[in-house]
Amino acid sequence: MAEYRLDCLGEACPVPLIKTQKKMEQLKVGDTLIVEIDHSCAMKNVPEWARKVGYNVEIEEVDDGEWEIYIEKTK
Amino acid sequence: MDEVKRPKRKKKNQVPAGIVLLIIVIAVGIVLAGISSMLSIYWIFGISFGFVLQKSRFCFTASLRDPVLTGSTSLTRAVIVALMLATIGFAAVQYSAVSKELPVPGNIAPAGIFTAIGATMFGIGMVIAGGCASGTLMRVGEGFVQQCIALLFFIIGSMWGAHDYGWWADTFFSKAPTIFLPDLLGWAPALFGQLIVLAILFLIAEWYENKKLGSEEE
Amino acid sequence: MNLINSPWYKRIFKDAWSYWTGAILLATLNTAMVAISGKGWGVTTTFAYWGAWILQLFGADVSGWNFFQLEANSKALGQSVFTNTGSVQNIGIIVGALLATLLASQFKIKKLKSYKQFIAAALGGLLMGYGARIAFGCNIGAFFSGIASMSVHGWVYAIFIFLGAWIGSKLLVRYFMT
Numbered sequence: 001m002a003e004y005r006l007d008c009l010g011e012a013c014p015v016p017l018i019k020t021q022k023k024m025e026q027l028k029v030g031d032t033l034i035v036e037i038d039h040s041c042a043m044k045n046v047p048e049w050a051r052k053v054g055y056n057v058e059i060e061e062v063d064d065g066e067w068e069i070y071i072e073k074t075k
Numbered sequence: 076m077d078e079v080k081r082p083k084r085k086k087k088n089q090v091p092a093g094i095v096l097l098i099i100v101i102a103v104g105i106v107l108a109g110i111s112s113m114l115s116i117y118w119i120f121g122i123s124f125g126f127v128l129q130k131s132r133f134c135f136t137a138s139l140r141d142p143v144l145t146g147s148t149s150l151t152r153a154v155i156v157a158l159m160l161a162t163i164g165f166a167a168v169q170y171s172a173v174s175k176e177l178p179v180p181g182n183i184a185p186a187g188i189f190t191a192i193g194a195t196m197f198g199i200g201m202v203i204a205g206g207c208a209s210g211t212l213m214r215v216g217e218g219f220v221q222q223c224i225a226l227l228f229f230i231i232g233s234m235w236g237a238h239d240y241g242w243w244a245d246t247f248f249s250k251a252p253t254i255f256l257p258d259l260l261g262w263a264p265a266l267f268g269q270l271i272v273l274a275i276l277f278l279i280a281e282w283y284e285n286k287k288l289g290s291e292e293e
Numbered sequence: 294m295n296l297i298n299s300p301w302y303k304r305i306f307k308d309a310w311s312y313w314t315g316a317i318l319l320a321t322l323n324t325a326m327v328a329i330s331g332k333g334w335g336v337t338t339t340f341a342y343w344g345a346w347i348l349q350l351f352g353a354d355v356s357g358w359n360f361f362q363l364e365a366n367s368k369a370l371g372q373s374v375f376t377n378t379g380s381v382q383n384i385g386i387i388v389g390a391l392l393a394t395l396l397a398s399q400f401k402i403k404k405l406k407s408y409k410q411f412i413a414a415a416l417g418g419l420l421m422g423y424g425a426r427i428a429f430g431c432n433i434g435a436f437f438s439g440i441a442s443m444s445v446h447g448w449v450y451a452i453f454i455f456l457g458a459w460i461g462s463k464l465l466v467r468y469f470m471t
Contacts, residue, residue, distance in 0.1 A: 010406035012205035012214075012221055013137060014144050014462075015470055021145065038403055040217060040394070041132045044309050049147055052288050064087060065218070065394070065401030090297060093395030100388060110376065116329060117378040121385015122392070123322055124334070129393035131315025135432045139458040144466070153312035154437075157320045161441035164324025165333065169442070172331075180331040181442030184429035186449045193428025194435070194450040196420045198457015201432065203465050204417025208336035208431035211418075212383055216390030218402040225414040225421075232422020233337060234344035241359030243427045254445035265443055 002028075006035045008042065009066070016042040017049060020071070024055070027073045035069040036062075043067045128213045136201045136210055146287030148280040155277045159270055166266050169257075179255055187251035189243055204229075306396045323438060330378075333438025336386075337425040339379035342369045360426070413469040417461075424457075 006023050008016035016037050023033055037043055046069050047057045056072040100122055108115035127133065138150040165181055172180050201207040204225040206214050211229060214222035256265035296302055323334045345355045349370070355361050361370055374380045394400045405411055425431040429446060430439060436454055439447025 010403055014140060017145050038401055041134055044132045048149060049145060064089060065399040089395045089398040089400055093392060096392050096395055100392060113378055114381050117382040118385050120326055121382035122389035125386035125389020126393045127315055127318045129390040131310040131312055133312060133315035133319060139455050140462050143459045144462045150312055153316040156313060157316035158440050160317060160320035161323050164320060165327055165441040168328045180327050182333040182434055182438040183442050183444040184446045186446035190428045190446050190449045191453045193424040194453035195457040196424030197431060198454040199461040200417040200420030200424060202458050202461025203413045203469055209386060209433050212386040213390040216387040217394050218400055220404050221410045221414045224411060225418040228415045228418025229422045230340045230344045232419035233340040233426055236423040236426025237341040237360040238358060240426060244359055256443040269443060
């Protein structure tokens with residue numbers, strides 16, 4: 001049930017999503033990845049991808065134009 | 076859409092700045108209308124395009140890149156829908172112009188090897204720069220320094236292209252065909268044929284995503 | 294401000310709209326544009342004008358270039374950012390996006406993270422600028438408006454911009470990802 005952080009601040013699309021996909025592969029079931037992003041498009045496509053593959057997703061707006069996406073590996 | 080949780084930290088509220096900007100936008104529109112009504116119309120169009128692109132995170136680059144890179148085709152399908160709707164809209168405008176014996180409206184240009192070369196260059200460029208023409212402008216507005224640099228070099232590249240335009244024109248453009256599909260196929264086959272092709276592409280995109288991301292929903 | 298907490302504000306100004314909403318609105322706007330002006334939405338021709346005006350500021354004369362002898366383009370040489378419709382529209386796109394971002398309270402200056410991003414932006418910008426000039430438009434003017442206009446060049450453009458995006462994706466992952 002570990003928690004990992006992935007810093008994607010300052011990264012433009014599609015880099016945050018590719019990094020998230022790679023990182024999620026390494027995680028064990030039950031682990032959570034927190035992706036930090038400030039790219040408004042990644043704030044939409046990262047959660048969309050994660051939901052599509054069936055993970056639990058929550059988004060938190062931590063600052064103006066900065067988000068943290070919580071992705072729980074469920075399978 | 077997921078519920079976006081309330082922030083822990085206290086954020087600054089940028090809405091007042093937004094309202095000030097809105098007032099400036101309206102003022103500029105009025106000033107431009109004083110010069111010519113066409114200018115203010117284009118201003119309104121620009122503002123609307125920028126607003127819609129940003130709000131919907133519409134990204135032509137992603138629509139062409141994500142199928143390869145991430146397996147997602149949700150934007151690809153959205154672009155196909157936009158193309159279908161615009162095709163119908165454009166066809167109505169074009170048909171009414173043609174029936175009044177006016178020149179055909181729209182963007183109809185020669186096609187040839189130069190289209191292939193230019194489009195390939197453009198495709199490579201937009202993926203590595205993180206935004207196409209409209210996307211670069213939109214992201215400059217969002218505060219991306221990277222896209223400000225991309226815009227600067229976009230202008231330099233445009234100048235370079237304009238400089239070499241003569242050579243391309245002499246070598247290729249003059250001999251290349253400009254084909255308006257309804258002239259070639261007739262109005263109904265061109266319009267419905269194009270819509271059917273787009274619909275098939277839509278279904279392929281949907282099938283592809285389900286295969287790639289392995290989901291049964293939707 | 295109570296307005297900020299209202300569900301309407303949240304839906305329209307705070308949350309992202311769906312891609313489909315974007316698709317419908319962009320198609321509508323583009324159709325309105327062709328109905329009013331006779332031309333579909335385009336972006337990049339204006340960039341060549343901006344470049345020309347900058348060169349003119351330094352005393353260069355570009356009016357002899359084949360590109361600027363075309364009627365519409367030679368007319369633009371005598372205009373400015375405030376009197377050229379394409380320029381007003383492009384600046385409108387920047388301001389419109391800024392407006393949407395501010396009203397959502399999501400504006401942030403995003404600095405460069407590495408030198409690789411600079412090289413990627415510079416190289417990408419050059420390729421797009423040059424490519425758009427020789428192919429009669431960008432992803433908007435040639436791809437979106439070109440296909441909507443039922444012009445064959447739009448379809449040729451679509452095939453090769455997709456090919457380019459594929460090559461670009463490989464390059465991005467290999468050389469430009471930090």
